[in-house]
Amino acid sequence: MLYDFDRVIDRKNTQSFKWDKNIEYFNREDVIPLWVADMDFSCAEPIVEAIRARASHAIYGYTVRTDKTIEAFLSWSQARHWWLPAKEHLSFCPPGIIYALHELLLLLTEKGDKVILQTPNYDPLFDIVTGSDRELLLNPMILDGGQYRLDIKHFEQLAESGAKLLILSNPSNPTGRVFTKGELLELGNICKKHGMYILSDEIYADFTFGANKHVPLTSLPTDISSHCVSCFSVSKGFNLGGLQTSILVIPDKDLRERFNLSMGIAQTRLDNVFGTVAMEAAYRHGAEWLDQAIAYVSRNGSYVREYLEQNIPLIQPIMPEGTFLMWLDCRKLGMDAKQLELFLIHKAGVALTQGYEFGETGHGFVRINLACPRQTLVKALGQLHQALL
Numbered sequence: 001m002l003y004d005f006d007r008v009i010d011r012k013n014t015q016s017f018k019w020d021k022n023i024e025y026f027n028r029e030d031v032i033p034l035w036v037a038d039m040d041f042s043c044a045e046p047i048v049e050a051i052r053a054r055a056s057h058a059i060y061g062y063t064v065r066t067d068k069t070i071e072a073f074l075s076w077s078q079a080r081h082w083w084l085p086a087k088e089h090l091s092f093c094p095p096g097i098i099y100a101l102h103e104l105l106l107l108l109t110e111k112g113d114k115v116i117l118q119t120p121n122y123d124p125l126f127d128i129v130t131g132s133d134r135e136l137l138l139n140p141m142i143l144d145g146g147q148y149r150l151d152i153k154h155f156e157q158l159a160e161s162g163a164k165l166l167i168l169s170n171p172s173n174p175t176g177r178v179f180t181k182g183e184l185l186e187l188g189n190i191c192k193k194h195g196m197y198i199l200s201d202e203i204y205a206d207f208t209f210g211a212n213k214h215v216p217l218t219s220l221p222t223d224i225s226s227h228c229v230s231c232f233s234v235s236k237g238f239n240l241g242g243l244q245t246s247i248l249v250i251p252d253k254d255l256r257e258r259f260n261l262s263m264g265i266a267q268t269r270l271d272n273v274f275g276t277v278a279m280e281a282a283y284r285h286g287a288e289w290l291d292q293a294i295a296y297v298s299r300n301g302s303y304v305r306e307y308l309e310q311n312i313p314l315i316q317p318i319m320p321e322g323t324f325l326m327w328l329d330c331r332k333l334g335m336d337a338k339q340l341e342l343f344l345i346h347k348a349g350v351a352l353t354q355g356y357e358f359g360e361t362g363h364g365f366v367r368i369n370l371a372c373p374r375q376t377l378v379k380a381l382g383q384l385h386q387a388l389l
């Protein structure tokens with residue numbers, strides 16, 4: 001089936017975080033919201049059908065996941081990532097990946113322990129570290145020739161300083177980098193040498209472009225993967241963020257058991273009734289939609305790049321290898337972070353995610369969400385261009 005990603009769907013008054021907060025957050029209703037990382041596309045038809053079918057039963061009691069759902073994830077992983085995780089390594093965290101990462105951080109570290117994060121990075125990852133009284137060590141990525149790369153030398157220095165843990169965002173939000181197997185091996189070997197764990201947030205694993213294939217961290221050789229956790233979810237790739245699901249691969253038996261125990265104590269082991277149905281449908285029947293969504297978003301990315309080149313060359317896009325986000329270098333506009341934010345909202349009427357939210361290295365940058373009908377981008381970029389004239 002051919003999906004129509006050009007169709008503009010009115011999301012207002014659907015309790016949408018992205019579309020129903022304009023007045024509260026920006027004090028004007030007409031701002032074009034391109035900040036929250038969900039998609040303005042309707043979901044794959046088989047997912048919608050599966051939810052409809054389940055909804056028609058009209059009893060939504062406590063829900064368990066079935067072997068069929070687990071098998072769907074395993075087959076998906078084999079088909080899309082050429083890797084079959086061991087079934088016994090799987091754990092589940094219905095409240096989502098951030099909840100799981102926080103719980104794992106508490107299990108793996110003590111107060112005062114050092115935890116490394118690359119920057120720029122998704123801000124809740126900073127919060128789970130500092131909010132748990134762990135010491136945050138930043139490993140800024142290097143922007144080199146229009147693309148980010150890891151600063152491995154600096155990372156090793158941080159590892160040598162006694163860090164206990166790395167929390168990795170791969171594919172990286174906001175830079176769109178999809179780290180290569182070589183890069184992951186470098187990180188993994190350093191962590192192995194220094195007895196560090198890696199928690200890998202792979203929420204965007206399914207959304208990568210062209211030759212940039214995602215390599216799950218726990219697919220690396222056992223001497224590395226035994227100290228890693230990979231976190232997956234259908235929320236980004238299939239636009240199911242409001243249904244709250246996630247699947248973890250935890251090869252370390254002891255950690256897995258401790259994690260399962262704490263999930264049990266918190267009564268967070270049972271599934272969201274629609275989340276589990278949607279997850280199975282996505283992994284079983286969602287590939288056709290996903291491939292079309294990736295192609296559409298990729299063309300949106302090219303459109304933004306060409307528009308900026310021709311009309312606003314002072315803003316330089318960092319082309320994403322994965323995710324549906326684009327990181328824009330606005331430093332040549334000559335505004336400080338606050339000026340840029342006010343300018344975008346009040347003069348251009350566009351709400352983007354401000355770079356400073358992603359850490360110190362994000363100052364002067366903004367993140368734009370590409371997962372919307374082309375005409376939304378055309379309008380937003382037109383308003384931005386006008387505001388700069």
Ligand SMILES: Cc1ncc(COP(=O)(O)O)c(C=O)c1O
Binds near residue numbers: 037099122233245
């Ligand atoms: C990198 C990254 N990790 C995690 C999340 C949130 O995941 P969850 O809703 O499963 O906690 C997001 C959402 O934007 C994200 O961008």
